[in-house]
Amino acid sequence: MMKKFSLLVAAFFIACSAYSQYDIVIVGGTPGGIMTAIAAAKQGKTSVLLERTSHIGGLPANGLGATDIATRGATTGLFSEFVNRVKQHYIQKYGAESKQVQDCSDGFHFEPSVGEMVLEQMLAEQKSKVTVLKMRQFDSESQNISMRNDRIEKIRILNRESNKIEEYTGKIFVDATYEGDLGAAANVPFRLGREGKDEFNEVGAGRVYKYWGGTEGEGSTFQTDNAVQSYNYRLCLTNNPAIRLEVKKPLKYNRDEYVSMIEDVWTGRHTGVQMLQVTEAMLEENRKHIAKGNVSKIPGDVWGIARITNMVKLPNDKTDANNQHMAFISTDLPEENWPWPTSSWAWRDTYAQRLKDYIQGLIWFAQNDKELPEHFRKAAKEWGFAKDEYTDNGNFPRQVYVREGRRFEGMYFFTANDATAVAPGKRPVIHTSSVTASHYALDSHAVRKREPGKVHLDGFLSYPSAVYTVPFGVMVPKVVDNLLIPVPVSGSHIGFSTLRMEPCWMALGQAAGVAASLAIDDQVKVKYINGEKLQKILLGQKATLIYYRDVNPADANFEMVQQLGLRGYLPDWEARLNDAIDQQTAMAWEKLSGKKLSYEAGKTTRSEVLKSIYTNTAPDNRNASSH
Structure with a gap:
């Protein structure tokens, strides 16, 4: 009888253990984490x-509805699927010729609730996996992670509803947090602050002051x-009275700020750089101009709510309201x-909570402080929170940006030089182990508050990059053999400043899901997966690994161009x-391939020779992780 009871107990614990055991354990419901899960599910x-x-959804579900990508088409795969689903949502709900479809900008601009809904739908389709x-x-402390022989065995998670600790075991673990909490608990070396x-x-490394759009000063x-x-x-702001909510003065309001x-x-x-042409006399003349009921006439200056937030139009009269790059005081709160x-x-x-109070106080100040011009306050008061967004959080975003x-x-440390053209008009260095192409400026927000005599806030900068x-x-x-970090990736402050955009994180998440699956199937450490296999699967999922202006994922020759590129x-x-094909190109390709090519210069097409x-x-069988 005791033996039978012991077997039942053992079976119970095995069943409980199996419930918390998965092929892949992903910490962080960011878009990067979501795409990791979806890509892995597609691999079974x-x-x-x-x-x-x-x-779930990270920042795209919390106000970042104006997608940060400089070259559309540079990043595709699951990110393109997300964008296309957003567009289809607006078409199906409002009609193909609607203003909502126009304002969604082919799916790249969306309301927070729509971003979350689409990501939930994509996950729901993979619910069996x-x-x-x-x-x-997950709290980044040593007692919350168990490791053996450079492998993570299990992690401990606080269930915030039951206040109980849960354990999760997996073959591969993924840190998809914005903070890098799991990787830090696994003792992966990391950096904070700015490299010199x-x-x-x-460019832009270390302490830098520059007018927005200007050079270092x-x-x-x-x-x-x-x-x-x-x-x-x-923020999701609107000037439509039908859905606009007044911004209330926060309890912790400090006007002095x-x-x-x-x-x-x-x-x-x-x-802004326009200030180089502005004299003190012009500023004083502008004061008199404004006192007469006019708006500012200083070049580059903006009026009303735009003074404290830069807004991009979203569907249904809403906006993605970010920090104002041209202002000394805006919705960013540096240093703290x-x-x-x-x-x-x-x-x-x-x-x-402090940041929320600060931002609400800033808006209330702009709309109500009597030392500001009356017509400025009136213009600012045209805007408020959208009453149908974040309805369970007082119509305010739930997540800090x-x-x-x-x-x-990591195995590769990405710097600004990886995103900068090697020569004018040329590409940056091409990484043969590429898992996505991407493009955004080298872009960092301020690190310090306003300082007397400085032309801008320290570290608020942008420099051009190339795809x-x-x-x-x-x-x-x-070192850690079964961990991937597609969001808090390896890079310098300036290098990371371009990688940190959600389209790139989605693409890296997709690659992480495929890579984790390969590591499981081939029973190898993540750094030893077959890079050619990884790239072939990603290309089959229409991910762009190297960008070409004249070949996209729908083209029949897409995979060939990607691999040979x-x-x-x-x-x-x-x-x-x-x-x-010309003679010079043919000779270069013969040298690369090590083979004599059959062609007729001036007649045979480049496509025929490439095929x-x-x-x-x-294929080049070098391990992807060695680059």
């Missing part, structure tokens, strides 16, 4: 997605420090967020498949 793998809040658990908090220019010779030392770029909330803006409004002083990446969730929650947390040191390739190694730790056959921005090479040459 089970995963659990552990999200701290009661909503993906378990989504909300209100699950002397370390990697990057007085006070720039380019030296390293511990400063973290500022956070804010991406905003008073320096009064003089800025009256004079028109701002942080520096501890966030390595702090406890208790500290983070306190800061999140964490632009930068921990940055891990680049992202090597697999940016999400692969050097990464191997150096097509270094320019166009593949020009229908052009006739011959693609068919008859073995």
